[in-house]
Amino acid sequence: MQVVAAPKVSPEEPGPAASPPAHPAGRGAAPGRSGAGRVHPQRLSHVLLFSSDVPRSVHFYSEALGLRLSDRSGDVIAFMHGAHASDHHMLAFAKSGGPGLHHSSWVVESIDEIGLGMQHMADCGYVRSWGVGRHVIGSNYFCYIQDPWGSFAEYSHDIDFVPADVEWQSADHPLEDSFYVWGPPPPDYFIVNHEIAAPAA
Numbered sequence: 001m002q003v004v005a006a007p008k009v010s011p012e013e014p015g016p017a018a019s020p021p022a023h024p025a026g027r028g029a030a031p032g033r034s035g036a037g038r039v040h041p042q043r044l045s046h047v048l049l050f051s052s053d054v055p056r057s058v059h060f061y062s063e064a065l066g067l068r069l070s071d072r073s074g075d076v077i078a079f080m081h082g083a084h085a086s087d088h089h090m091l092a093f094a095k096s097g098g099p100g101l102h103h104s105s106w107v108v109e110s111i112d113e114i115g116l117g118m119q120h121m122a123d124c125g126y127v128r129s130w131g132v133g134r135h136v137i138g139s140n141y142f143c144y145i146q147d148p149w150g151s152f153a154e155y156s157h158d159i160d161f162v163p164a165d166v167e168w169q170s171a172d173h174p175l176e177d178s179f180y181v182w183g184p185p186p187p188d189y190f191i192v193n194h195e196i197a198a199p200a201a
């Protein structure tokens, strides 16, 4: 972990609101597939790391960086935000046998852009994914695409936001009720720490 003092880059305001484009009267709204265009994420929202001791990681990042606990599910997963306005989580931790990267999350303009990004990646051969769906903790719409080394990049839209003058009411959510509101069931390769060497067969 390298800590560098730099200007604040986390957003001062929530990301773009989920508002579908106006429906033109008398003709279809959807573009042809070839005219759908490419999706360009606007910024990094958060990173989720594996940790062998989630409460200890939360304690360290609270004490060392001043991050604040947003929400958690027992000792299995925890989400932390910045004290000076940030998304619901900038950094999150999930229980594993050791350290590793689970995913980086990238803000896009709309739910439609999540679908377009997923489709483009599938067309390019990246079909191992989870989504589209909506999370409970953080509330964002998501689709995760697996990268060649086993971790994921998340298209994210409409995540909860914690303004600087608001004290977020942290909660301990039951795990089975907090993973996602709706969406396909996660594939078995979704919660795997690929940075831990697989046991010899």
Ligand SMILES: [Fe+2]
Binding pocket: 046, 048, 103, 104, 105, 154
């Ligand atoms: Fe995420």
